[in-house]
Amino acid sequence: MNRTKNQDAPKTFHVKSFGCQMNVYDGERMAEMLGAQGMTAVDDGVEADMVVLNTCHIREKAAEKVYSDIGRLRREDGSRPMIAVAGCVAQAEGAEITRRTQMVDIVVGPQAYHRLPDLIDKAAKGEEALDTDMPAASKFGALPDRPKQPRPTAFLTVQEGCDKFCTYCVVPYTRGAEISRPWGAIIDEAKALVDGGVREITLLGQNVNAWTGEDAKGHAQGLAGLIRALDRMEGLERIRYTTSHPNDMEDDLIAAHGEVAKLMPYLHLPVQSGSDPILKAMNRSHTRDSYLRLLDRVRAARPDIALSGDFIVGFPGESDADFEATMSLIREVGYAYAFSFKYSPRPGTPAADMDRQIPAEVMDERLKILQARISADQLAFNQATVGKRTSILIEKPGRKPGQLVGKSPWLQSVHVYADGARIGDMIEVDIVSAGPNSLAGELAGRKEAA
Numbered sequence: 001m002n003r004t005k006n007q008d009a010p011k012t013f014h015v016k017s018f019g020c021q022m023n024v025y026d027g028e029r030m031a032e033m034l035g036a037q038g039m040t041a042v043d044d045g046v047e048a049d050m051v052v053l054n055t056c057h058i059r060e061k062a063a064e065k066v067y068s069d070i071g072r073l074r075r076e077d078g079s080r081p082m083i084a085v086a087g088c089v090a091q092a093e094g095a096e097i098t099r100r101t102q103m104v105d106i107v108v109g110p111q112a113y114h115r116l117p118d119l120i121d122k123a124a125k126g127e128e129a130l131d132t133d134m135p136a137a138s139k140f141g142a143l144p145d146r147p148k149q150p151r152p153t154a155f156l157t158v159q160e161g162c163d164k165f166c167t168y169c170v171v172p173y174t175r176g177a178e179i180s181r182p183w184g185a186i187i188d189e190a191k192a193l194v195d196g197g198v199r200e201i202t203l204l205g206q207n208v209n210a211w212t213g214e215d216a217k218g219h220a221q222g223l224a225g226l227i228r229a230l231d232r233m234e235g236l237e238r239i240r241y242t243t244s245h246p247n248d249m250e251d252d253l254i255a256a257h258g259e260v261a262k263l264m265p266y267l268h269l270p271v272q273s274g275s276d277p278i279l280k281a282m283n284r285s286h287t288r289d290s291y292l293r294l295l296d297r298v299r300a301a302r303p304d305i306a307l308s309g310d311f312i313v314g315f316p317g318e319s320d321a322d323f324e325a326t327m328s329l330i331r332e333v334g335y336a337y338a339f340s341f342k343y344s345p346r347p348g349t350p351a352a353d354m355d356r357q358i359p360a361e362v363m364d365e366r367l368k369i370l371q372a373r374i375s376a377d378q379l380a381f382n383q384a385t386v387g388k389r390t391s392i393l394i395e396k397p398g399r400k401p402g403q404l405v406g407k408s409p410w411l412q413s414v415h416v417y418a419d420g421a422r423i424g425d426m427i428e429v430d431i432v433s434a435g436p437n438s439l440a441g442e443l444a445g446r447k448e449a450a
């Protein structure tokens with residue numbers, strides 16, 4: 001179904017992001033850019049003049065979802081919005097998308113979305129609008145400054161791309177080579193966010209701990225240096241970062257966990273498998289043992305740190321013994337949280353062509369076992385915080401009247417009734433109960449006062 005050609009330029013837009021936090025960040029930057037062009041954001045995709053689907057290619061299910069989402073944008077009268085496919089599916093599939101469906105007007109990759117306004121003009125004229133370049137000059141310089149946004153937490157992408165080439169993963173192909181944004185641009189963006197009311201910043205990168213740069217004095221710095229600079233920023237209360245690769249976990253970053261007050265005690269450090277032969281086949285370039293020793297050092301620097309990870313079950317060749325090695329690693333670490341996935345063969349990745357692909361039923365069974373253990377550990381971690389007094393940053397209203405929801409330093413959601421407290425406040429609470437996904441807190445001191 002084609003839109004009629006030579007349409008009016010769209011006036012309203014809707015951006016929908018899937019996948020990782022970096023896509024969420026990119027979606028925000030796209031929305032800000034379209035806003036700066038005079039377009040108005042609307043909540044409903046079908047009613048918008050134009051829709052950006054900011055897609056994820058990491059697993060087959062995520063990538064295929066795009067096509068059903070596109071279908072849902074058809075209106076009752078047979079018309080539809082102008083549709084742009086952005087993100088990692090755009091990069092991976094390119095012109096294949098417009099061959100597969102006539103409902104897409106624009107295809108724009110993750111390193112080219114600063115050119116979206118031009119692509120919209122082209123599409124409105126009925127011209128081909130495809131841009132999956134990975135230009136040498138970073139898109140960030142071409143984006144408008146971030147508008148003031150009164151909200152307590154924000155993402156800030158500092159690093160992009162990946163050079164690790166794990167054999168199952170599409171990211172090095174969809175996001176390109178590792179690049180670090182310059183120090184000054186990051187500090188300026190953080191300042192603008194904090195001036196607008198942001199109190200917690202999460203630094204993002206596909207390999208965020210591979211960030212390198214030079215500070216204002218020209219001294220070489222790593223992520224720890226950047227974190228220490230942000231620690232000195234008045235008004236900013238909390239710093240987080242994700243996702244890290246075990247091989248880029250430098251000594252000074254580990255030390256920062258024990259020394260930087262605003263750096264939250266939480267580390268997402270994916271391991272994927274607990275079996276050395278599988279780690280080798282994955283090209284992870286760390287072993288089970290080197291990963292565990294790394295965690296020992298992190299825990300020595302910050303004993304109360306919450307650890308989270310990513311796991312893939314059913315990688316080609318994974319035997320029962322390999323899977324058991326993953327389970328024993330999970331038991332040994334005791335994760336506060338974890339993401340786990342069935343292996344999904346991705347086009348163009350080496351693992352997709354490996355022998356001994358694992359049957360779906362075996363993957364299902366292994367995932368069930370793994371997730372049961374992770375859930376139990378998560379509940380245990382949450383229960384261990386009962387009785388503690390801690391600060392929470394209030395992020396949103398709760399479902400019940402008068403209830404507020406904040407995050408603990410360990411990234412747990414905490415429900416609390418706190419008269420007079422507002423979104424963006426940091427308050428002290430006593431944790432009184434814990435479930436698998438959230439905690440309940442009471443305003444500290446309230447009990448005694450009553």
Ligand code: SAH
Pocket residue numbers: 058059168169170171206207243244245270272310311312341342343344345346
């Ligand atoms: N850069 C991060 C994570 C990138 S993708 C890292 O290196 O850890 C997020 C997670 O998706 C990965 O950690 C992995 O667990 C999972 N993943 C990536 N490719 C996958 C695939 N082909 N099948 C299943 N899970 C996959």
Ligand code: SF4
Pocket residue numbers: 162163164165166169170171172206207245
């Ligand atoms: Fe993918 Fe591995 Fe790079 Fe992470 S480190 S993005 S899993 S290739």
Ligand code: F3S
Pocket residue numbers: 018019020021022023055056057058087088170171174175206
């Ligand atoms: Fe998905 Fe791309 Fe992120 S593939 S996980 S959106 S980097």
